[in-house]
Amino acid sequence: MGEINKNVDALVDEWQFSRNARELQSSIIREILKDSSKPGVINFGGGLPAPELFPVEKIRKACLDVMDKHAVSALQYGLTTGVKELRELIASRMRKQGVEVTTECIQITGGAQQGLDIVGRAFLESDSVVLTETPTYLGALQAFSFYRPKFVSVETDNDGIIPDDVEEKMKKYKPRFIYVVANFQNPTGRCISNKRREALVEIARKYRCPIIDDNPYGELRFSGQHLTPLKAIGPDIVIELGTFSKIISPGLRIGWICSQPSVQTIIERMKQACDLHSNSFTQYVIYEFAAAGHLDPHIETVRKAYSERRDFMVGMMKKHFPKGTTWTEPEGGLFLWVKVAGNLSTSAMLKDAIAAGIAYVPGKFFYSEKADDTTMRLNFCNATNANIEEGIKRLAKVIASAK
C-alpha cells in the first residue's frame, strides 16, 4: 500500500487528477490477500464462492441456448435497463419472496458492486452522511468513498442494527441513506431480526431516509427462521441490491437494483452514464439457465454444501481455538466473525498467520468508525474439509501464541 500510494503522490504532482481519484484508496482486502496467494497458504480471507460448485455443464448448455434463441440480441447493443426476460424473472422471484415489484423496478447492473456505485452516484456528494452497521461491508465503504461522504456507524448486536441508535443518528445527521446487509451480513454473518426490520422501516419512513439493503446472500439460508425481506416491509423506502454472483457465478457479473419506478428513472440515467448497459450475453445466459429450471436446484446444492462447511468449520473451531475466542454461527451466507480474547490484535497477527500458512481478513477494515482490532472475518465456504481442519489448526496456534 505504502509503495503504491507514494508513486501515486508523485503522479498527482504531474497530472491533475480529480480530488476524489487522488484520495481513493486501493482495496485493502485485495492488497492484503496478495500475500495469501503464495503456495501452501490456506485462504479464509477472500469472498470467493466455491468454484467446484459452479454448474459448468449447465452454463455451457445455456450458452448454446442463447446462441440458438437470442444470438443477435445477445451480441447487439441493448436497453440500459437490461434484458427484459431476465428482469421479468428477477421480479417474479422477488414476488415469490413477498416483495411487491414489477419488471420496471428492476435495473440490471454489473454485479451488486456496480449497484453500490450507482446508489452512491445517485445520492452522495462531498460530506453527505451515510449510516452504516458496525461493522459493515468493506466493499461498500470503498464504493461510496469515491463520492467523499461522511460515514456514521450505528450500533448493532446479534439481532442486527439497534433501532434507537438508528433514530438518534437519523435525527442528528440527516443521512442520505442507511446502508445495511440485512441477511447473513458481510462480515459477521448475522441477520437483522424481523422485529428490528419493522422498526428500521418505520424510522426510515419517519425521516424519509432510504434504506439500501445489499442482499447477495439472502437465498443462502441453511437453517433457522425465514425472515421477511426488508423490501417487502418497506417497498416505498427500501432499495434492494441483488446479484447472481453467489448463487450462480460472479464471473458473469450480473446483479440488479430493485427500487421504485420513480427512483428507477434516476438509477437508469446513472447506469447509462456508467457503461450504457450490462453485458447482454451473460444476462441471457443466466436467463436461459433459470428458464431450463436449474436455478432453484442449484441454489439448494450450494446451500447444502455451504451448510456442511459451516458446521465443519465451527466444529473445528470448538475443538482447536484457544479459550476466550468467540465467533458467530451464521444461519447462511459465506462468512463468520471471530473475536479473539483480551487485547490481541488480529491485524498485527496477520503476518505470523500468513507465515504459518493461513490467511484471513482482520476485522478492523470493516469499521467506518472506531475499529475493533480483536476481530477477523473467515470465509467458510471456499475450502475442502481437509483445508478447513488444517487451516483452523494453524490459526488456533497463531492466536494461542500471539501476545
Add this chain to the structure above:
Amino acid sequence: MGEINKNVDALVDEWQFSRNARELQSSIIREILKDSSKPGVINFGGGLPAPELFPVEKIRKACLDVMDKHAVSALQYGLTTGVKELRELIASRMRKQGVEVTTECIQITGGAQQGLDIVGRAFLESDSVVLTETPTYLGALQAFSFYRPKFVSVETDNDGIIPDDVEEKMKKYKPRFIYVVANFQNPTGRCISNKRREALVEIARKYRCPIIDDNPYGELRFSGQHLTPLKAIGPDIVIELGTFSKIISPGLRIGWICSQPSVQTIIERMKQACDLHSNSFTQYVIYEFAAAGHLDPHIETVRKAYSERRDFMVGMMKKHFPKGTTWTEPEGGLFLWVKVAGNLSTSAMLKDAIAAGIAYVPGKFFYSEKADDTTMRLNFCNATNANIEEGIKRLAKVIASAK
C-alpha cells in the same frame, strides 16, 4: 424528455439525490430514437453495427472453448485489470500498430463507454475544463457531464482539430484533458491528419495536458492513407480508449483503456470502485475468438461490407439529395455527416422525417457549445442496400420540402 424531467423534479423534492444525479440528463439520442423504432421507419440514427455480420457460429465455438479451457476462471471473480490473456492480446495488437505498450498498460472496461466514465472519474470535478472537437461524440459529453465539467470546443476542419486553436484554449483554460476521436470521428467520420496529430501531441506535451483518444473505429479503414495512432506519437501524453464493440460485438461489452503504468494505478482503483472487474466470461470469449485466428478475417469482412454500404449511401445521396446539401465521405467507421442548405433546421425537420419513415440524429446534439442545427449524423453501416436507397429517397424529400 419533458415528462421524464418533470417527474424527476417532483422526486428531487422528496428524496435527497446528489446534485450530479439530479442534473444529469437522459441520453438525447435514446429519447429521440424511441420514435424511430416504429414499424416501417428506416433508421440511420443509432450507432448500432450491422447485426447480420455478427460471427455467431464462431462466437458459439469460442464459448465452448472457454468452458473447456477456462471454465473456473471465467466464472469466478477475476482481477480488476482484466483477463491476462486478453490484455496480452490487446497489447500485442497495439504494438503491431506501432504503439509501444506492455500488458500492464491495458485496463479492461465494460465497453469504451465505461472507459469514458473512468477517465471522467480520474480527471474531472466540478468546473474542470474539458476541450472537445467541434462537433464531438454525444456519448462522451454525457459520460463526462456527471462530473460537471465545463466543455470548451475547439475549431475543426476536414483535417480534424486545428492546432492553433488547441494551443490558445489550452493556454487560456488549463483543461484537465482534451477529448478527441482521431479516427473516423463520431459524428463526422473525419480523421485528424498525421501532421495535425504531431502538432496536437507537441502542444499537449507543452501544457502537460493529457489527450484522450477515443478509438472505436480505428481498425475500420476502407480506403485512403493509413494514419499513425496518436498513442504511437505521444505514448507519454495520450490515453487511448479501445473496444471490441464495432469489430466483434457490442453486447459482449468489452473495451479497454491504454494508458501509462503510472496512470494505470489510478485507473485501476477507479475501475475497482465501479464494478470490481469486467465480465470474465466474455473476456475469455473474445480471447478464444481471436486465438482461433478469427479476429483479423472478421474485421476484413466488416470493412468490406461497410465500405460497400458507404459507397452505396454516398451514391444515393448524390443522386437524390437536393442541391446545396453537402456531406462527408469517410474513409472508414460507421457515420457520415450531412449539412443541409441555408438555414434549414434538422432538429425541426425530424418530426416530418419520422412521419415519412426515416430517422437520423440532428447534429446539434453533438456540440458542446454553439450548435450548428443544419447538420445531421447518418449511420451508413446498419441497413440493406434496399433500405439505404429508400431511406435516402425519403430523407431527400423531407429536406427538399423543409422550410
